[in-house]
Amino acid sequence: xxxxxxxxxxxxxxxREELERRFSSRAGVVESSDGFEWFELLRPVEGTxxxxxxxxxxxxxxxxxxxxGPMKAAHQGQGGGGGGRPAASGAELWTFDVxxxxxxxxxxx
Numbered sequence: 001x002x003x004x005x006x007x008x009x010x011x012x013x014x015x016r017e018e019l020e021r022r023f024s025s026r027a028g029v030v031e032s033s034d035g036f037e038w039f040e041l042l043r044p045v046e047g048t049x050x051x052x053x054x055x056x057x058x059x060x061x062x063x064x065x066x067x068x069g070p071m072k073a074a075h076q077g078q079g080g081g082g083g084g085r086p087a088a089s090g091a092e093l094w095t096f097d098v099x100x101x102x103x104x105x106x107x108x109x
Contacts, residue, residue: 002037003060004096007053009088016043019051019087030055033070035062051088056098 011019023041030036035058042052057063 001101002098003057003063004098005055005057005063006094006096007055008092008094009051009053010049010090011051011088012049015087015089016051022087023053029070030066033062033066035059036066 009019020041020043030039036055037058038054038056040052040054042054044050055063057066
């Protein structure tokens, strides 16, 4: 089954808009990567300053190939992606194996 990588980014309030702008401008960077399955940028609602960057991959090898190729190239010389200083003040990477999944069932009628 697939793997999930969640990049946990601590983002000060004054940098939130900049972080979201940078992710918007990167549209298409990951979507064409072999083994890529899903992406979501999750904004915190309350109680934390941490954004979650959720990506899902066919396997670890696909993720590593993206990290060493397109992702690395997109971030070189850009201070963390998008020019200037990084929008996040800290980052942490979580990795999960997908062991169960469900999707909505079609409704009859």
